[in-house]
Amino acid sequence: MTVFASQVKSLLKQFASPVLDGLGIYDRQLRKMPASSWTIVMYHRVIDDAAADPFELGMCVTRRHFREQLAYFRRRFSPIGMSEAVRRLARGEPLPDRALSITFDDGYLDNYTVALPVLKSFEMDAALFVPTGGLDDDTPLWWDRVIHTLDATGEELLLPAELGIPLSGEPLSLGPWKRAETVTRVLDALWTLPHDTMLEVLARMERAMPAVRRVAPVARRMDSRQVLAMHQAGIEIGAHSVRHSNLNLETPAVVRREMQTSRQVLETLCDAPIKGFAYPAGWKNADTEAAARESGFDYAVSTISGVNHPNSDIFTLARVGMPDTSVADLKRALVSVIQRTGTHGKS
Numbered sequence: 001m002t003v004f005a006s007q008v009k010s011l012l013k014q015f016a017s018p019v020l021d022g023l024g025i026y027d028r029q030l031r032k033m034p035a036s037s038w039t040i041v042m043y044h045r046v047i048d049d050a051a052a053d054p055f056e057l058g059m060c061v062t063r064r065h066f067r068e069q070l071a072y073f074r075r076r077f078s079p080i081g082m083s084e085a086v087r088r089l090a091r092g093e094p095l096p097d098r099a100l101s102i103t104f105d106d107g108y109l110d111n112y113t114v115a116l117p118v119l120k121s122f123e124m125d126a127a128l129f130v131p132t133g134g135l136d137d138d139t140p141l142w143w144d145r146v147i148h149t150l151d152a153t154g155e156e157l158l159l160p161a162e163l164g165i166p167l168s169g170e171p172l173s174l175g176p177w178k179r180a181e182t183v184t185r186v187l188d189a190l191w192t193l194p195h196d197t198m199l200e201v202l203a204r205m206e207r208a209m210p211a212v213r214r215v216a217p218v219a220r221r222m223d224s225r226q227v228l229a230m231h232q233a234g235i236e237i238g239a240h241s242v243r244h245s246n247l248n249l250e251t252p253a254v255v256r257r258e259m260q261t262s263r264q265v266l267e268t269l270c271d272a273p274i275k276g277f278a279y280p281a282g283w284k285n286a287d288t289e290a291a292a293r294e295s296g297f298d299y300a301v302s303t304i305s306g307v308n309h310p311n312s313d314i315f316t317l318a319r320v321g322m323p324d325t326s327v328a329d330l331k332r333a334l335v336s337v338i339q340r341t342g343t344h345g346k347s
């Protein structure tokens, strides 16, 4: 996103969305959503402290906004669990009018400590897609190491060529106005590398840019006891691969192993079938979709932005990423997804 576009978005969030919502403009648009639509919303982290989200990369929602968003979903949609919705569609049964399912990716600890009590207070189901690699080693997810390194460094510039980051050679600014854009560019570039190469580049970054600033600690993940506690609390646990690599870059054998191993680990942990898969970071293609079907999952969710329909392909289900904003701006985000994509889950 350009700086100008992000400024426009920020103004919309703060000022325009509440005004347009007050005029009923979003509600009029949202009333046109077909009763048969199935909205799947996507969260990553739910946080109490804004310092936990230094670059506002769209992965964090505050507890207050999360609460407001769930209250809105309760009022305007029919919440339904992922597996239950898939089961009904497989039998040709209708979903409740304007069905809505809640999903979380990546298994962050705050899903257990912050989000779970809020979900319970609204009696809402959710599905949680957890990568199984390093679950009990307190190993951070790799992009959180990137975020933490670039948040805590005292360096003003990042030198992609020296670090092996595949970006054109010029130095990237880590100054206050540019650092979020730099982090986004670095992460996008790292996703294009084979996983082991990426980890080498990341280790090089950490050595070259030691922490000198006091910042929020690196984001923590749930361990397997907490994942089991979520399962026992009624949260559906889904697979999200082992290493959370870009599956489009992996061999077919590795893709299958990532899917099947993560599924088996979670089935053993929960002593229950694991039905859903979330493509890591949404990377998928015809081969990974086929692998998900053949690995015995009942459905797979993507990060394609859209709202689903009873005839949507249940191995490329679209989702709507939740903004860290008020309900007024959440409605704007939903309207914009529907206007852009319709309700067929296509992007």
Ligand SMILES: [Zn+2]
Pocket (backbone or CB within 6 Å): 105, 106, 240, 244, 280, 281
């Ligand atoms: Zn993920």
